[in-house]
Amino acid sequence: MPGGREVLLTKEKECPTPRDVVMDATRARTSVQIIFGFLLTVVFTPLFHQLPQTDQTIYIVTIVLGALATGAPIGPVVLLLATCTSALFLVPWLVAWYLACWFGLPLWAKARYTAEK
Structure with a gap:
């Protein structure tokens, strides 16, 4: 039955469980935060100011991209919270709009059109 085992392995690879996805995202977020922390420490060293302007610019762009990569995994959560x-x-x-349309408008129409007759 080696063929059955191969089919089982391919099915497992095709459909990861939500727990696997969360664990992978957690590992990726932690790795990005550690790398971002190391990147930030270099800016506060005296050697950073001795770098040429081009290298400083590249480094600052790298830090900004690291900050965006750190915030990207929590972006959907923030949007959900804001929503x-x-x-x-x-x-x-x-609720006010519903009450006005459901009760107010019919009462107004009834009062207006029954008063004319």
């Missing part, structure tokens, strides 16, 4: 927070602010307005 939930804005939804809380919109709820009173939506």
Whole structure:
């Protein structure tokens, strides 16, 4: 049954579990944070100011890209949090709109058109 084992291995590789995805993301985030920390320490050394302007610019661009890579994995969480927070602010307005359309508009129409007859 070697063929059955090969099929099983290919199925396992095709569909990672959500736990595997979370673990990979956690490892990647930790690695990026460690590398970013090392990059930041060099800026505060006296040798950094002795570098030519081109090397300093390349280094600063690398630090900015490292900061973006550090923040990228938490970006969707921040967007979700912002969406939930804005939804809380919109709820009173939506309730008022619903009440106006569901009750206010029919009552206004009834009062207007029955008063004319």
